[in-house]
Amino acid sequence: MYPEDLELLVSRTMPFGKYKGRLLADLPGHYLNWFARNGFPKGELGRLLALMHELDHNGLSALLAPLRKTATPS
Numbered sequence: 001m002y003p004e005d006l007e008l009l010v011s012r013t014m015p016f017g018k019y020k021g022r023l024l025a026d027l028p029g030h031y032l033n034w035f036a037r038n039g040f041p042k043g044e045l046g047r048l049l050a051l052m053h054e055l056d057h058n059g060l061s062a063l064l065a066p067l068r069k070t071a072t073p074s
Contacts, residue, residue: 008044009052010067015045024048025064029056 009025019027032053040046040053055061 005048005051006064007067008048009055010064012048024052025061025068027052032056 010023012024014020014022014024014027019031027049032049035041035049036053036057040050055063
């Protein structure tokens with residue numbers, strides 16, 4: 001994991017699917033669990049989704065709160 005990845009979670013949006021346009025940090029746990037069971041996409045998006053899954057699964061999503069104040073959605 002890279003520290004920059006945490007900033008990307010609060011600024012990057014989901015590019016496809018049911019939650020297209022939603023911040024990665026705001027994706028519901030059941031959606032992240034689905035990816036964990038069925039496989040994360042390749043590349044940066046998959047890495048970020050896997051990281052968000054770990055944060056959500058371990059109850060650490062609140063760590064992103066301070067970053068949300070400075071993030072610009074992309």
